[in-house]
Amino acid sequence: MDKFVPIGQASDIGEGKLKQVQIAGAKVAIAHVAGSFYALGDTCTHLGCSLSAGKLEGTAVTCPCHGSRFDVTSGAVLRGPARKPEPSHRVEVRDGALWLEV
Numbered sequence: 001m002d003k004f005v006p007i008g009q010a011s012d013i014g015e016g017k018l019k020q021v022q023i024a025g026a027k028v029a030i031a032h033v034a035g036s037f038y039a040l041g042d043t044c045t046h047l048g049c050s051l052s053a054g055k056l057e058g059t060a061v062t063c064p065c066h067g068s069r070f071d072v073t074s075g076a077v078l079r080g081p082a083r084k085p086e087p088s089h090r091v092e093v094r095d096g097a098l099w100l101e102v
Contacts, residue, residue, distance in 0.1 A: 003102055004090075004092060004099040004100060004101050004102070005099065006097055006098070006099055007021045007023070007028075007098045008098050009096055009097055010032075010096055010097065012098075013098075014032060015032055015034075015035070016032065016033065016056060017031075017056065018030065018031050018051070019052060020042050020050065021100070023100060026041075027052075028041065028042055029041070029052040030052075030098065030100075031056055031059075037098060038072040038088070038091060039088065039089040039090070040087065040088045040089070041075065041087045041088075044065065044066075044068055044082060045068075045077075045084040045085070045086060046065075046068050046080075046081050046082035046083075047065060047066060049063050050064075051086070056072070060078055066082075067079070068081055070086050089101045
């Protein structure tokens, strides 16, 4: 059975923007792309920089430290130096609120 937790309002994250949330001590980056919301680990798998501080272009986020790129829809590595993908989570919008699958 899926478990979702509330993480804020959809209106808090503008289109084309990223926001960091913390769930049970884990940092998660929430991306708002083309009307949809996506969630992936916020700590770059290369050297641990915050992806929510990076640049979002379409569905790709670029780490601000060393330029690794990840697909926000799946967590897949699009460009290194990172080699390991980010964990990704489903996000649902319910009555304007964002819910993250944990």
